[in-house]
Amino acid sequence: METLACIKRVPDTGAEIILTDDKQDVDASTLGYTISPHEECAIEEAVQVVEDEGGTSTVLSLGPDDSTEQIYEGIARGADEGALLETDPDDEEWGPKATAKALAEGIEALSDGAAIGFDVLFFGNESADNANYQVGITVAHHLDLPVVTGVKDFEVDGETLVAKRDVPGGSEVFEVDTPAVITVKEGLNTPRYPSMRSRMQAKKQEIDRLEPTRIEEGLQKVELQVPEKEEGEAEVLGEGPEAADRAVEVMEELEVL
Amino acid sequence: MVLAFVEHDDGEIEETSLEMLTLARDVASQAGEDLHAALVGGADVAAELGAYGVDTAYVAEGEVAETYAPEAWAECLGGLLDELDPEALIGPGSDVAHEIFAHVAAKRDLPMSANTTAVTVGEEYEIERQRWGGSLVEHATMAGETKLLTAPEHEVPIEAVGDGEAAVETVTPEIGEDAFRVTLDRIEESDIEGVPLSEARIVVAGGRGVGGPEDFEQLEELADLFENATVGASRVAVDEGWRPHDDQIGQTGAKISPDLYIAAGISGAIQHWVGAKGAENTLAINTDPEAAIMYKGDYAIVGDLHDVVPQLIEQVKAAKD
Numbered sequence: 001m002e003t004l005a006c007i008k009r010v011p012d013t014g015a016e017i018i019l020t021d022d023k024q025d026v027d028a029s030t031l032g033y034t035i036s037p038h039e040e041c042a043i044e045e046a047v048q049v050v051e052d053e054g055g056t057s058t059v060l061s062l063g064p065d066d067s068t069e070q071i072y073e074g075i076a077r078g079a080d081e082g083a084l085l086e087t088d089p090d091d092e093e094w095g096p097k098a099t100a101k102a103l104a105e106g107i108e109a110l111s112d113g114a115a116i117g118f119d120v121l122f123f124g125n126e127s128a129d130n131a132n133y134q135v136g137i138t139v140a141h142h143l144d145l146p147v148v149t150g151v152k153d154f155e156v157d158g159e160t161l162v163a164k165r166d167v168p169g170g171s172e173v174f175e176v177d178t179p180a181v182i183t184v185k186e187g188l189n190t191p192r193y194p195s196m197r198s199r200m201q202a203k204k205q206e207i208d209r210l211e212p213t214r215i216e217e218g219l220q221k222v223e224l225q226v227p228e229k230e231e232g233e234a235e236v237l238g239e240g241p242e243a244a245d246r247a248v249e250v251m252e253e254l255e256v257l
Numbered sequence: 258m259v260l261a262f263v264e265h266d267d268g269e270i271e272e273t274s275l276e277m278l279t280l281a282r283d284v285a286s287q288a289g290e291d292l293h294a295a296l297v298g299g300a301d302v303a304a305e306l307g308a309y310g311v312d313t314a315y316v317a318e319g320e321v322a323e324t325y326a327p328e329a330w331a332e333c334l335g336g337l338l339d340e341l342d343p344e345a346l347i348g349p350g351s352d353v354a355h356e357i358f359a360h361v362a363a364k365r366d367l368p369m370s371a372n373t374t375a376v377t378v379g380e381e382y383e384i385e386r387q388r389w390g391g392s393l394v395e396h397a398t399m400a401g402e403t404k405l406l407t408a409p410e411h412e413v414p415i416e417a418v419g420d421g422e423a424a425v426e427t428v429t430p431e432i433g434e435d436a437f438r439v440t441l442d443r444i445e446e447s448d449i450e451g452v453p454l455s456e457a458r459i460v461v462a463g464g465r466g467v468g469g470p471e472d473f474e475q476l477e478e479l480a481d482l483f484e485n486a487t488v489g490a491s492r493v494a495v496d497e498g499w500r501p502h503d504d505q506i507g508q509t510g511a512k513i514s515p516d517l518y519i520a521a522g523i524s525g526a527i528q529h530w531v532g533a534k535g536a537e538n539t540l541a542i543n544t545d546p547e548a549a550i551m552y553k554g555d556y557a558i559v560g561d562l563h564d565v566v567p568q569l570i571e572q573v574k575a576a577k578d
Contacts, residue, residue, distance in 0.1 A: 026393070133355040133371045137356065138362070150352050168453040168455060169453060170446040186502065186505075186509040218368025219370055223395075224393055224396070226393060226394075233552055234554040236546075236558070243565065247556070248569070248572045251573070255516075256458070
């Protein structure tokens with residue numbers, strides 16, 4: 001079974017987000033970059049399916065040359081192939097429609113011919129940074145594939161994919177035939193942590209480079225802003241176990257007891 | 258006109274849809290247009306939308322209303338767009354609305370802004386939307402025949418504006434078989450007992466400070482003393498394997514909106530807080546008086562949760578007797 005995981009390089013944010021001076025990006029100079037959490041699970045699932053069913057797993061990203069860091073990380077975590085739709089580092093941010101169109105064209109280019117060269121195409125349900133909720137679904141439309149979103153449990157049953165997603169009190173089960181797009185959420189699996197050795201080996205792998213074309217976007221970023229803090233300071237009820245009395249009084253005032 | 262996609266369940270309009278209607282009314286009033294609503298099924302609740310400023314509620318019936326098929330639901334909304342030509346289609350920030358709006362946006366090449374908090378209506382819309390789960394605001398412009406917008410959950414208050422009834426029009430859309438290729442097959446009930454995090458009125462959660470899976474038992478015991486209460490966890494506690502991922506609160510986990518959130522041994526990183534900020538009240542228990550959660554919450558106890566929680570359990574028991 002041929003699997004694909006589409007991933008995005010995003011800043012590895014901590015306790016606070018700092019913007020660049022032009023307010024166009026998150027200043028990641030002191031933070032470094034990582035893979036969106038949902039997409040770490042996309043890679044893991046693409047690798048596990050191939051471990052169980054045989055075949056090849058591929059990691060694909062759209063971004064500047066630096067995104068190879070995340071593609072190598074995917075290979076270190078067990079993916080067989082890596083491909084990059086390489087953008088100009090000076091490009092303005094790519095929106096969801098342009099990203100999806102370029103990814104769809106990249107997937108066709110990697111497919112060597114008319115049919116889609118992948119049986120399962122995993123995406124994150126939404127990216128950690130921009131969260132537009134559109135890329136996986138839009139790629140599915142470009143390639144005319146069925147898509148199940150928000151998947152937290154996944155199984156392959158012959159040519160059928162069984163995908164489940166959480167709803168309060170249980171899960172919704174969808175069954176689709178391959179090829180299909182599956183957008184996943186964190187919790188689907190536990191992504192493996194690569195060893196230093198597999199990281200070193202991954203770097204030796206050749207990454208396929210493709211040139212994306214960019215379409216216009218109806219939604220245009222103007223600038224980013226760190227929201228004003230609404231927070232004050234919490235009322236300190238006390239220190240240590242003695243504070244429990246006062247906490248119970250508060251619970252009674254709030255009528256939660 | 259402005260069209261709002263309204264979700265309902267078990268004869269009730271979803272709270273997140275009522276929240277969204279506050280934003281939708283604002284957009285309609287700026288545009289000087291009427292606000293209408295679109296529902297899939299729900300003829301029994303549609304008239305109630307009049308109290309939230311909805312003029313006419315279009316209720317789709319037939320095959321599309323019998324099951325959940327995202328592309329078919331998107332086609333149903335798309336048919337209404339063709340017929341009514343609204344300048345904006347607005348929905349709640351739910352999994353379902355995000356999914357079907359993304360289908361509509363892709364199929365009809367319309368712009369979509371997810372988790373939109375503010376709109377200034379003009380030839381182009383100026384919008385503010387959430388990034389990083391709400392830790393960052395994006396200012397953007399939107400151009401397109403119909404602008405698709407979703408409103409984030411638990412950000413905007415529900416406001417009733419009258420006691421009128423909406424006119425209800427039922428429609429039976431004709432939707433091709435292709436749109437049903439992904440259709441809900443079945444629902445499996447969870448074997449996890451208790452209240453889902455998103456619906457709990459009291460949430461007791463633990464983080465790194467809990468130190469291991471065993472000590473979550475104290476938090477369980479505390480939660481058990483309340484009605485409609487459940488236990489949650491920070492991403493650290495889940496990554497450590499102390500709790501299942503279903504318990505995770507945060508950007509990539511559950512978004513909660515309880516009356517009281519008790520956060521024990523949780524520092525309050527932004528990725529956690531974006532899932533917890535919907536809480537009416539937060540009581541933090543932390544050894545570090547400078548922890549971020551001490552500035553974000555309402556109440557704080559400075560101390561080790563291993564000492565504080567057992568005492569809290571005793572006092573709550575005493576208060577209940």
